[in-house]
Amino acid sequence: MGTSCLESRPLLQDLKVTIHESSMVFPSKKSNDEKKSLFLSNIDKALNFDVETIHFFASNKDFPPQKVTEMFKKSLEDALVVYELLAGRLKLNSKTNRLEIDCNAEGAGFVVASCEYKLSEIGDLVYPNPAFAQFVHKSKDYLNPGDQPLCVAQLTSFKCGGFAIGFTTSHTTFDGLSFKTFLDNLAALATNKPLAVTPCHDRHLLAARSPPHVTFSHPELIKLKNLSTDQESNVFKAFREELNFKVFQLTSNNILSLKEKAKGSTGSCVSRFNVITTHIWRCKALSAPSYDPAKSSTILYAVDIRSRLNPPLPREYAGNAVLTAYATTNCGELEKGPLSRLVEMVREGATRMSDEYVRSIVDWGELNDGFPHGDVLVSSWWRLGFEEVEYPWGKPKYCCPVVYHQKDIVLVFPPFVGGDCGDEDGINIIVALPPKEMEKFEKLFYTLA
Template sequence: MASIRVISTSTICAASNKEPNLRIHLTTWDLELLLQDGIQKGLVFYKPKPDHENLIHHLQTSLSRTLDFFLPLAGRLATIENVDETTSFFLDCNNSGAEFVHAVADGVSVSDIIQQTYVPDLMVNSFFSLNGIRNYEGTSKPLLGVQFTELVDGVFIGCSINHAALDGTSFWHFFNSWSEISRGFDSLSKPPILQRWFLRDTDYPIPIPFFKNEQLIHSKVVPLPPLQQRVFHFTAESIAKLKAKANASIGAEKISSLQALLSHLWLSAVRSKRLDPDQETSFRIIIGVRSRLQPPLPQQYLGNAIQGADMTMKAGEVLEQGLGYVALQMNKTVAMHTEEKLRSYLECWRENPKFAIETHDSLPRNCFLASSSPRYNVYGNDFGCGRPIAVRSGPANKFDGKMTIFPGLKEGSVDIEACLSPETLQGFGLWKTRPLGRVSIKRTRRSHGVK
């Protein structure tokens, strides 16, 4: 049985707190994520040569300095109760601080995490803090939680960030910036842009009608069915072959590498589930929209700028038409998300707010969702213990059909962390591995540090 010992929990605040009264109002893209969990991603490193205690202090100090640039992550969500019984949310940059956890995973080695057929969920989940916290709870919980977990021959740095504060692009921008400061940079190569983007003529803070925290707290939570996760590795050569096959079958060079890869996974999952040909299956891609606006939003924009692109087909159609056809429908669906369509969506949401929640009980049956991107700078992060050797995600927003996209360790390769039912994974031609025992969590000391 893996044992996770929490050695200490500290509060890390921005070093200078130059703008203590800064308020950042949430956009439509931010607000619609209030019912979801945060973003949780972590990196695996081999054990650093320096003493780990020095590394922990270095990480805490560099994190404090990084928060000077990312002030919202040291703050909290705050609400305004309006006279018309609506509620508005904003980021209060009050420097209440981020959470930093130091933990030890007794007897756990790097190979236990990255060399098993299936991701050891119980173990990896315990490498993240702020588990089970929904975004709206950022009014009282930290918006950023970092956990440094010592392994026998390595370390795991897990990062949990409130999704109402930022998206995947901003998440890795923060991670990359923290890495720069850790390596001795006095300033950032790409400082974040804190000003939020709103539709013209938008009155903000945006009021949300009938929004009651009591309703959220007592909203129905359905237990997850048994799920397993596996990381599928695709080399640059195998992806190129899929892309060539997809484009050849439609007689045009329209399909991107990622569209071909995701279509291949959709086909494999539908086949493995043995769906009735008349059953519907859906695939949702979370796309970044910074470049789709005019003028484009810079990549350093700190916040959410994402949109879901949905496709629904009958299982028989997916299997009969094949890779090229499915990839072409994916290409067309993504291309439909023009600036005009994005603005129309935001205007409609403002009139009739709907909150996204991606769980197995809220999404259509046989739905698959792909998030994250192979373009993120994952393996360039060095905090003083060398470059990472693997990336894993935490338990947030997991359901049967969730696929998380990461760049592979080797340039041009892609890793897909697939969360599926055991039966579906077996249908992929995989074999069962012995499940890990239950993880116990012991707390030995609590401290409040770097202020």
């Protein structure tokens, strides 16, 4: 098929990053509203963990790092007026026993750092180097004991004049789409322009019904009963075993070939996302140790629910409005079944996400503590558009999350413009697996395509 696996030169383990300044930034204007708390939906509160993203920028002679630092800091202060939740803190409401955000204006973290390397020397930006974690701030030594900001931004300059902006944000604040809107607004404020989008902060739009009414069985969710046992089924769990990271590339021609194979006798239209997700599912399930054709396999993948509700959520909804759809079958069918049928299962998983199904999931979360349950989660950054954000100093060269030892999460990214793939309609697939499983996955990735 002509697919390829991106090989990387030895990764730098120490990027020689020095922290120069750590401080808090606060809203540039005081709110006229009384101190308030922000309700969190059951989707929000199930995502109580941090997301770390890095945005790399090439040097721009009109915008040296020092100037960018000043502009970026001011735009962040202005953004905290509109996104006052980012300057707040998570708290447990003692009356309702619910997690919420106290919009107390205690501020967001702001860190200024430098790297002793040029941007061109730190390695291929597409390749997942865990050392990139040095571009987001971990230490909270500049904070009061126990203080946990919901947003910390670190600007790291390189010797060439390029720089990286690393964000650490609580997932309770944004999903990928609303974070993209936040970045658009941040860029607009940095350019002294009006907001690109006025965010909608009404999380009650996704509140549970009263009384809750769970109308579906939801096999894609698992109740949290025994922490030690249930964590074994948590796709978000980080593993301590040795994992290899590899980037698999699909060109637009590769994807077209897969779509043609998936049409089957019906000749029906096949979406790019569905066929790529199905291909990943097959490779991941069949590369697992102790292959058993009768063993069941479940794939999870995010679906934006904004347009699926009745009435639809506003596009500017600034909370978490994605849920995990699923498809399940046995490994025997994944190995020998027609690709068209497998793709149809993935399509049906998204189609299942109707208004009533979404409300049922939200109500399930009102009655249970739990999380998504499956063998592999496909997390797509493919069409979030972080690279399209137009800052005064230009668009990012590349954007990526900090990678961790999570073998059951497969990341899908757009290609690096100007990279080896040379195909703006292709994709990159980042996989982390134990060495023997990676060998199987790589072989299957080519032979099943």
